[in-house]
Amino acid sequence: MSAWAELAWRLVFGAAALVVAFNYRDVAWRVHNFMANTVGVSRILTPAIVRATFGFLAVALLVEVAMGLARS
Numbered sequence: 001m002s003a004w005a006e007l008a009w010r011l012v013f014g015a016a017a018l019v020v021a022f023n024y025r026d027v028a029w030r031v032h033n034f035m036a037n038t039v040g041v042s043r044i045l046t047p048a049i050v051r052a053t054f055g056f057l058a059v060a061l062l063v064e065v066a067m068g069l070a071r072s
Contacts, residue, residue, distance in 0.1 A: 007065060007069075010061050010064065010065050014058050014065065017057045018054075018055075020050065021052075021054045021058055023047070029047050
C-alpha cells in the first residue's frame with residue numbers, strides 16, 4: 001500500500017473511531033446492542049467501555065499519523 005493510501009486509511013479509521021467515542025447518533029449503544037446478544041460476550045461490555053476503547057484507538061491512530069507526518 002502506498003504511503004498516502006495508508007495515511008488516508010488511518011485517518012478514516014481514526015475519524016470513525018472518534019465518531020463511536022463521542023457517541024454520535026448512539027453508535028456506542030448500537031455496537032453494544034449488536035454484541036450483547038452474542039454468545040461468549042461478557043456483560044461487562046457496556047456502551048461506556050465501547051466508547052473508551054474506541055477513544056483509545058482513535059487517539060493512538062491519530063498520534064501515530066501525526067508522528068509519521070512529523071518524521072517525513
